[in-house]
Amino acid sequence: MNNLKLPLIFLCLAVVGRADDKLNFFESKIRPVLAEKCYSCHSKKAAEAGKLKGDFYIDMREGLLRGGESGPAVIPGQPEKSLLMQVIRHEIIDMQMPPKKAKLTDQQIANFETWIKDGLTDPRTGKPPKAHEETIDIAAGRTFWSFKPLEEVAPPKVQGKSWGANPIDQFVLHKLEAKKIPPAPEASRATLIRRLYMGLTGLAPSKEAVEAFVNDKDPQAWSKLVEKTLASQHFGERWARHWLDLARFAESNGYAFDKDRKGAFHYRDFVIKALNKDLPYDEFIQMQLAGDLIDDQSYDHLAATGFIAAGPFTSQQTAKERERSRYEQLDDLIATVGTAMLGMSVACARCHDHKFDPVSSDDYYSMISAFGKAGFQTVGTDFKPEIYKAAKAEFDRKHQPVVEALKAYEEGDLKKQAAQWHKTWLTNEVDESLLAKGQKAWEEAEIPKIKQGGVKQYAIEMHTSTATGNATIQTGNGGITRLSGANPQTPT
Numbered sequence: 001m002n003n004l005k006l007p008l009i010f011l012c013l014a015v016v017g018r019a020d021d022k023l024n025f026f027e028s029k030i031r032p033v034l035a036e037k038c039y040s041c042h043s044k045k046a047a048e049a050g051k052l053k054g055d056f057y058i059d060m061r062e063g064l065l066r067g068g069e070s071g072p073a074v075i076p077g078q079p080e081k082s083l084l085m086q087v088i089r090h091e092i093i094d095m096q097m098p099p100k101k102a103k104l105t106d107q108q109i110a111n112f113e114t115w116i117k118d119g120l121t122d123p124r125t126g127k128p129p130k131a132h133e134e135t136i137d138i139a140a141g142r143t144f145w146s147f148k149p150l151e152e153v154a155p156p157k158v159q160g161k162s163w164g165a166n167p168i169d170q171f172v173l174h175k176l177e178a179k180k181i182p183p184a185p186e187a188s189r190a191t192l193i194r195r196l197y198m199g200l201t202g203l204a205p206s207k208e209a210v211e212a213f214v215n216d217k218d219p220q221a222w223s224k225l226v227e228k229t230l231a232s233q234h235f236g237e238r239w240a241r242h243w244l245d246l247a248r249f250a251e252s253n254g255y256a257f258d259k260d261r262k263g264a265f266h267y268r269d270f271v272i273k274a275l276n277k278d279l280p281y282d283e284f285i286q287m288q289l290a291g292d293l294i295d296d297q298s299y300d301h302l303a304a305t306g307f308i309a310a311g312p313f314t315s316q317q318t319a320k321e322r323e324r325s326r327y328e329q330l331d332d333l334i335a336t337v338g339t340a341m342l343g344m345s346v347a348c349a350r351c352h353d354h355k356f357d358p359v360s361s362d363d364y365y366s367m368i369s370a371f372g373k374a375g376f377q378t379v380g381t382d383f384k385p386e387i388y389k390a391a392k393a394e395f396d397r398k399h400q401p402v403v404e405a406l407k408a409y410e411e412g413d414l415k416k417q418a419a420q421w422h423k424t425w426l427t428n429e430v431d432e433s434l435l436a437k438g439q440k441a442w443e444e445a446e447i448p449k450i451k452q453g454g455v456k457q458y459a460i461e462m463h464t465s466t467a468t469g470n471a472t473i474q475t476g477n478g479g480i481t482r483l484s485g486a487n488p489q490t491p492t
Contacts, residue, residue: 022121029111030122034058037098042068047129057128061120066128070095076120079113088112093324141358146343189214193225201234236276243271246340247288247310248332254312263378267306274304285341299381308333309376333374334367432484439482 039045043059046052056068064084067073073084087097088104096103104112115121141147155170163183164173176183187195193213197205205213213225229235251264274284286294289308291301311332317325331350338346344357349364382388465473467483475481 022118023123025111025118026115026121026123029108030115033104033108033111037101037104041099044126060124060126060128061122062126063128064120064122074116074120077117079116082116085109085113085116091320093320136353136355136358136360138353138358138360141354141356144358147358192222196226196229200229200238201232202238203234231276233276236272236274239275240268240271243275243340244268246336247271247307248312248336249310250312253315255314255316257314257316259315264306264310266303266381267310270300270303270306273300289337299383299385302379302381307336308371308374311336330368330371333371334364337367435482435484 038058041051041053042056042063043052044057045059047057054068054070056070056073057063057066058073064074065072065076067083070083074082079085086092087095088109090096090103098104155167156174158164158170158173159177160173160183164170173183190210193205193210197203197209213221218224247267249264249268251261253259253261270287274287287301287304289305291298291304295301311329313329314321314325331347335345335347338344338359344359345354346357346359346364346367348354348357349359349361351361353360465475465481467473472484473481474484
């Protein structure tokens with residue numbers, strides 16, 4: 001029994017000695033670097049001075065394990081999976097540590113890797129304060145007036161019964177009467193037509209158009225003029241500018257290289273056409289978000305999806321930048337969907353639940369995931385599909401008799417003839433003497449020509465060969481391989 005004590009004592013001494021080595025390594029190689037490079041932004045003293053960054057405490061072991069806003073900083077035993085190693089190696093562009101200071105030396109980085117790999121020996125005690133979490137009352141946020149369904153509202157009662165052409169004017173007059181402001185006098189016809197043209201088309205009316213409207217005695221002259229102006233191609237061109245601004249439309253990628261987008265005009269023209277056709281708003285939105293899924297054969301539906309690719313995107317990037325660039329693209333897309341289509345700044349929820357609108361971070365990343373696999377590319381487009389359809393229909397009409405005749409032949413005479421051909425083919429034996437004669441004649445005629453032409457012959461060395469269906473494979477001394485025998489039904 002006493003003989004067992006001695007090995008156990010040595011074992012315990014070895015373990016204690018190893019632990020002391022790890023502690024000494026931390027005290028000499030790790031703690032000084034942390035104190036010099038990191039404590040100013042990631043410690044209790046930094047928090048007391050109001051300088052704590054990222055809610056991350058690096059002056060205690062528990063702080064490293066818990067991490068900060070970006071999650072756990074260290075996984076003991078796994079330096080390759082530890083965020084701390086990635087940031088001190090400068091592998092994450094937006095998170096290079098220490099900031100505004102020289103990068104750690106290669107030896108210092110190697111020391112941190114060894115420290116983490118050996119289990120993160122660290123005598124520092126204490127726990128970081130609980131992170132402050134702001135909670136948003138999503139349910140209460142949804143009671144805001146802009147999130148409620150539309151309701152029919154009766155026009156307010158007004159004193160002036162003679163002023164106003166429609167119920168909407170009663171809302172205006174109600175506010176004017178409350179402030180004791182009389183309505184402005186009705187504008188002249190020359191002023192009205194100018195306001196109409198400038199407002200709807202951005203173009204001034206011609207002299208002839210003004211004179212025609214001023215002298216038009218028809219009681220419906222104004223209504224007719226409005227309808228005529230709305231039907232103008234220039235209406236869509238004028239008002240598409242506003243939507244294209246919301247959709248961050250541009251004809252180049254942006255950033256330093258700013259590469260041209262030669263096909264960007266398709267989306268611009270779709271917006272103009274949609275406004276001129278008075279396309280329902282729900283269809284207008286659906287086509288831009290998923291037009292290719294709704295109808296991938298429709299030019300308008302494909303052009304509408306230009307909304308997804310309309311934002312800035314860098315075409316020059318390194319492998320390390322690719323993931324970040326892709327995410328920035330998705331963030332830009334979701335932010336634009338929020339501002340243009342929802343009227344709210346969804347992008348705030350990228351880092352935290354929205355502070356004003358009922359949008360959580362979960363909502364934001366759910367939207368991101370919906371577009372996670374959406375890419376973009378330049379594709380060929382038929383701008384006049386009706387021409388192709390008409391030509392195809394005419395071709396099909398002329399080709400139909402040929403198709404019908406071929407089908408009749410395949411179902412009739414061909415089946416009988418094929419059966420007879422197959423039967424004859426199975427019963428025929430190959431005359432091997434004819435094959436041999438033909439092969440010999442070819443060799444006598446062609447091999448001298450090949451030699452005279454200086455063309456070298458390289459024999460293919462066959463180690464093994466097999467054949468089925470009573471066929472035989474023979475390779476002669478000259479490297480020439482011959483296949484002979486009867487033709488099987490399925491030769492291999």
